[in-house]
Amino acid sequence: MRLVNWLVTTVCGVPVLASGGPVARNQFVRRCAAGDIPxxxxxxxxxxxxxxxxxxxxxxxxxxxxFDGDLHAEYPGP
Incomplete structure (x- = not known):
């Protein structure tokens, strides 16, 4: 996860804004997970x-x- 996030922000140039968190980065990673790699x-x-x-x-x-406060969140698994 950390390597992918770092590559997306540092190498691919997807910004992580100070306000709003890593929303753009997470959306980019989801697109890549679906096969849409630039x-x-x-x-x-x-x-x-x-x-x-x-x-x-x-x-x-x-x-x-x-992070949003869902203490009952379950990891979806593989």
Whole structure:
């Protein structure tokens, strides 16, 4: 998750705004998890993001629910 998030923000240039949190990053990771990886992404980064985006998207969504106060959030699993 951390590697995918870092690659998305640092290499792919998706901003994480000070206000609003990582909404744009999480949306980008979800799109990558669905197979929509931008063609202009560097090949090594695109390969890593493509491979690990599905798990990163699930984990990002889970962490966001916890951060939002849902103490009963359950990890959706593989």
């Amino acid at each position: 063609p202009d992404a560097p090949a090594p980064a695109a390969e890593i993001v493509g491979r690990h985006a599905p798990a990163a998207a699930r984990m990002n969504d889970f962490c966001w629910r916890l």
